[in-house]
Amino acid sequence: MAASLQLPAQISPPEFALSPALPHQIGGAEVWALPVIPADAEGDSIALGPGAEEAGEFFGLDLLGLLEAQKATGRTGEVITVPVVHDDVRVLMFIGVGEQSVTDYRRAGAALARAAKDRASVASSVTAIAPDEALGAFVVGAMLGSFGFHWRSSGAVEAPVARIVLAGTTDEDADDELARALAAGGAGWRSRFLASVPSNLKTPAWLAEQAVEFAEAAGLDVTIWDEQRLAEEGFGGVLAVGAASVSPPRLIRLDYSPPGATKKTPTVVLVGKGITFDTGGLDIKPPAGMLSMKRDMSGGAAVLATMAALRDVQCPVRVIGLVPAAENAIGGAAMRPGDVIRHYGGRTSEVNNTDAEGRLVLADAMAYAVAELKPDVLVDIATLTGAMKVALGQGTGGYFANNEALAGMLADASSSSGELLWRMPLVADYEERVSSRIADGDNSAGGAQAITAALYLQHFAGDVPWAHIDFASIAEAPAERHEWTQGPTGFGPRLLLAWLGSEDPLEGIA
Numbered sequence: 001m002a003a004s005l006q007l008p009a010q011i012s013p014p015e016f017a018l019s020p021a022l023p024h025q026i027g028g029a030e031v032w033a034l035p036v037i038p039a040d041a042e043g044d045s046i047a048l049g050p051g052a053e054e055a056g057e058f059f060g061l062d063l064l065g066l067l068e069a070q071k072a073t074g075r076t077g078e079v080i081t082v083p084v085v086h087d088d089v090r091v092l093m094f095i096g097v098g099e100q101s102v103t104d105y106r107r108a109g110a111a112l113a114r115a116a117k118d119r120a121s122v123a124s125s126v127t128a129i130a131p132d133e134a135l136g137a138f139v140v141g142a143m144l145g146s147f148g149f150h151w152r153s154s155g156a157v158e159a160p161v162a163r164i165v166l167a168g169t170t171d172e173d174a175d176d177e178l179a180r181a182l183a184a185g186g187a188g189w190r191s192r193f194l195a196s197v198p199s200n201l202k203t204p205a206w207l208a209e210q211a212v213e214f215a216e217a218a219g220l221d222v223t224i225w226d227e228q229r230l231a232e233e234g235f236g237g238v239l240a241v242g243a244a245s246v247s248p249p250r251l252i253r254l255d256y257s258p259p260g261a262t263k264k265t266p267t268v269v270l271v272g273k274g275i276t277f278d279t280g281g282l283d284i285k286p287p288a289g290m291l292s293m294k295r296d297m298s299g300g301a302a303v304l305a306t307m308a309a310l311r312d313v314q315c316p317v318r319v320i321g322l323v324p325a326a327e328n329a330i331g332g333a334a335m336r337p338g339d340v341i342r343h344y345g346g347r348t349s350e351v352n353n354t355d356a357e358g359r360l361v362l363a364d365a366m367a368y369a370v371a372e373l374k375p376d377v378l379v380d381i382a383t384l385t386g387a388m389k390v391a392l393g394q395g396t397g398g399y400f401a402n403n404e405a406l407a408g409m410l411a412d413a414s415s416s417s418g419e420l421l422w423r424m425p426l427v428a429d430y431e432e433r434v435s436s437r438i439a440d441g442d443n444s445a446g447g448a449q450a451i452t453a454a455l456y457l458q459h460f461a462g463d464v465p466w467a468h469i470d471f472a473s474i475a476e477a478p479a480e481r482h483e484w485t486q487g488p489t490g491f492g493p494r495l496l497l498a499w500l501g502s503e504d505p506l507e508g509i510a
Contacts, residue, residue, distance in 0.1 A: 005201045008151060013143040013189055014113065014160050018169045018178060022051040022125055024058050026165055029123035033093040033112055036067065037100070037129075038074035046074045048094075050168045051125040055092060059084050067094060076104045077111035077482065091119075095126050102137045105130050106418050109138035110145030110483040116161035117146070128168030135166065135174060136181035137418065140494065143185030144483040147490075149196040180501065183312035184417070184494045187305040190214075192490030194301035195475075199277035199294045203247035204325035207276060207297065207304075211252045211323065214308040218256075225251035235324070235368070236342040237349070237360035242326030244281070244334035249326035250274075251365065252300070254307040256319045266506050267318040269375040270307070270496065271365045273358045273382035274300030274325030281328050281354030282336060295488040296358070298475045299382035300325060302492025306500070309493065313501030320373055324361035328354070340439045344368045347459065350436040353444030358384050359456050360443055366460035377406060377509060378461055381469040381492050387449035389473040396420045397471030397491060400454040405508035406465050413499035418483070419491055421469065426458065427451050434459075465509050469495075 023032040035049035048064060056063040061082075072080050076098030081091050095112050098104040108126055116122050127135040146160030166178075194202075194210065208224045215222035227248035230239055235251060242249030252274070258265065275296040279285060285293070300323035307321040335341070339351045341360065345367040349360060362380050369375055388398045399421045401407035407423060414421040433445035434456045441459060445452035454468045471491045477484040499505055 007197065007201060008155070010150070010193065011148050011156050011159050013146050013185065015163045016139055016178060016182065017163065017165045018174050019165050019167050020170050021167060022054060023123035023167050024051060024054045026123040026167060028088055029121045029165065030089065030119050031091045031093055031116055031122040032089060033095055033116070033122050033124035033126055035097050035126045035129060036072055036074040036078070036094045037097060046072055049125055050128040074098065077107045079111050079115045081115065097126065100129070100131060100134070102131070102134045102416070103418060105134035106137035106141035107482045109141030113142040113145035113160060114480070117158045119161045121163040121165070122161050123165045123167045125168045127166050133177070133416070135169070135171070136177045139178060139181035140185040140188070140418070141483045144188050144192070145485070147189055147192055147485045149193060149487070151198070180313055183309040184497050187309040187493035187497060188490050190308065191298070191301040191305035191493050192488055194304065195295035195298045195488030195490055197294070199327070202276050202294065202297070204242065204250040204274065204276055204327060205247060207274060207300065207323070207325050208250045208252050211254060211304050214304055215254055218308045218311060220307060221255035223253040233344070234342065235344050235364045237364040238324045238326055240335040240339070240341045240351070241275070241328050241357045241361050244331035245327035245329035247276070247327050249324070252304070252323040252325060254304070254321040256307055256310045256315065258316050258318065261318055265318050266376040267320065267373065268377045268379070268500065268505065269320045269322065269369040269373055270303045271322045271362055271369060271378070271380040272300035272303030273297065273362055273384065274323040275358055275361070276325060276327050278328045278355070278357065279330050281330060281357060282334050283354045284330065285355060292476050295475055296383055297325065298471070298488060298491065299380070301490065302381050302496065305490070305493040306496040309497055310500060313497050315500045315505070316503070317500065317505055319500060320369070320375070322365040322369060324365045326361055328357045343460070345371050347441065348439040349441045349443050350439040351443050356444040356453070358382050359453055362457060363460045366457065370460070370462045370464055375464055376506060378464045378466045379469065380457065381471070383472040383475045384470040385450045385453050385472055388470045391450060392422055392473045394474055394476070394478060396422050397469060397474050398422055398424045398450060399467055399469045400424050400426050401467040402426065402458065402461065403465035403509055405510070406467050409499055409505065409507070409509070410467055410495070413495050417494040417498040419495040421495070424450060424454070426454060431455055
């Protein structure tokens with residue numbers, strides 16, 4: 001049935017352009033968007049940014065008085081719209097920029113994008129007063145705040161603003177900053193899209209087809225393992241998880257090499273969980289627990305989207321992305337509680353919970369990476385445990401690391417990207433919980449489940465500097481908030497690109 005399905009055309013993010021001119025000097029814009037700065041500590045009035053004086057004169061309006069009458073505060077993301085009558089311009093928008101941090105500008109961009117939906121074009125001077133890196137954050141926010149997904153016969157209900165001109169831009173580095181922002185925002189959009197596709201289309205084979213398309217567009221090498229090759233080479237975890245599904249599993253590999261790479265160029269391997277739907281298996285989830293399980297491949301989506309953007313952020317190291325993809329279904333061939341499976345390389349796991357399937361597929365890919373790819377750094381990313389949501393709520397992901405320098409790199413990338421992480425401990429005293437009386441490991445240790453899941457995976461990392469990102473806590477946004485749109489968040493690519501696109505992603509990692 002999946003082969004007969006055809007996804008309708010989807011909306012695209014806004015286009016962006018840079019201009020040194022202010023909005024009143026740019027012809028054809030339907031909306032002029034101007035920044036509003038909050039009152040200072042002395043209680044002075046709000047202030048308006050570049051282009052406001054000219055706009056007030058153009059329309060004969062006392063803009064500051066008008067905003068004060070509407071009790072504008074300039075807080076981050078506040079949007080006040082003023083309809084105007086002109087041949088081209090229809091609306092003035094006033095966008096609060098708060099304390100003018102990078103985060104404030106990311107949120108301001110998202111607020112503008114939501115307010116400007118279905119408009120043809122915006123000329124915005126909001127970034128004309130932006131500090132370093134804030135122009136890029138504004139663009140990312142505007143892109144991701146515009147995201148939408150639909151499968152309606154009548155088409156999308158609303159469309160993003162088609163074009164945003166960043167007016168008053170005179171910084172000579174703005175072109176590079178915009179290019180990197182488009183890469184990061186586009187990767188976030190792509191990851192969010194993949195996670196939004198329903199699982200009656202999104203099978204492991206479909207996900208592999210998307211990877212092939214990404215690879216062709218980005219100049220990556222691609223390798224796909226089908227179920228026969230997986231069996232021949234001993235990927236027991238992926239095969240066991242996907243055994244009951246009519247859609248057989250896949251292993252996806254994408255390879256990126258920077259220009260001028262040599263044998264001495266270090267290698268990073270990214271592994272992303274690709275469970276295209278998770279029923280829980282024979283340890284079946286309750287109905288409410290399955291409603292968002294089409295996005296249980298969000299870790300895999302993050303890896304695919306990141307790989308497709310590495311060239312755009314000028315990543316200086318070799319990167320290999322692995323996505324073990326399977327559907328955890330129910331049927332006569334399903335793995336059972338108590339089964340023992342053999343992973344790539346020989347390590348065995350006792351399956352004491354079929355709903356702890358993500359670590360089984362990650363384990364295969366990690367073991368393959370360590371044995372065959374000899375990485376300098378290994379990072380896995382997954383929607384792995386509900387315990388992470390209990391620990392951190394729905395605004396922050398968790399991560400574990402066995403290397404302090406790598407942990408610091410990810411912390412820095414989290415701060416700069418806006419995809420927030422909190423470091424969790426690898427508690428050695430819990431190690432006995434992931435042991436099994438009959439196998440090398442137990443896939444479902446009781447208690448401290450996010451930590452024990454990380455301890456289970458650590459056995460497959462060997463001596464390689466390794467980090468495990470569990471973002472089950474922030475994989476789904478319950479409501480529109482800043483750059484997050486309701487539904488799958490597409491978390492991960494901005495974080496990974498901020499790290500891998502830095503000058504030396506492996507600095508200090510030994």
